[in-house]
Amino acid sequence: xxxxxxxxxxxxxxxxxxxxxxxxxxxxxxxxxxxxxxxxxxxxxxxxxxxxxxxxxxxxxxxxxxxxxxxxxxxxxxxxxxxxxxxxxxxxxxxxxxxxxxxxxxxxxxxxxxxxxxxxxxxxxxxxxxxxx
Numbered sequence: 001x002x003x004x005x006x007x008x009x010x011x012x013x014x015x016x017x018x019x020x021x022x023x024x025x026x027x028x029x030x031x032x033x034x035x036x037x038x039x040x041x042x043x044x045x046x047x048x049x050x051x052x053x054x055x056x057x058x059x060x061x062x063x064x065x066x067x068x069x070x071x072x073x074x075x076x077x078x079x080x081x082x083x084x085x086x087x088x089x090x091x092x093x094x095x096x097x098x099x100x101x102x103x104x105x106x107x108x109x110x111x112x113x114x115x116x117x118x119x120x121x122x123x124x125x126x127x128x129x130x131x132x133x
Contacts, residue, residue: 040072043080064096071102085114101125
């Protein structure tokens with residue numbers, strides 16, 4: 001008998017998800033004029049709809065300038081890549097943008113092929129970041 005698949009969780013929190021309590025956790029916070037969405041776990045066919053809903057909600061009701069922090073993503077299936085592409089297009093329509101940060105090397109080329117700029121760190125992706133001289 002298979003155990004039931006837990007529902008994806010979207011967590012509205014000012015703190016990053018520090019541990020993945022299920023296959024997918026997503027939370028957002030505002031940093032200046034930008035929203036940061038932190039994602040942890042697996043973004044796959046099951047969790048992509050929750051990921052899409054959260055990105056759309058943040059872009060259309062909070063801030064259209066968005067950094068998606070992917071440091072804790074363990075799996076990103078094509079459905080997740082599609083969500084990022086759609087979020088990028090939606091943000092542009094609302095006068096904003098989507099940037100990604102912290103993705104594993106295997107994911108960076110896929111992200112760059114769909115439009116969003118990718119940065120190695122969250123700090124570098126934020127508009128107010130100034131590199132130390």
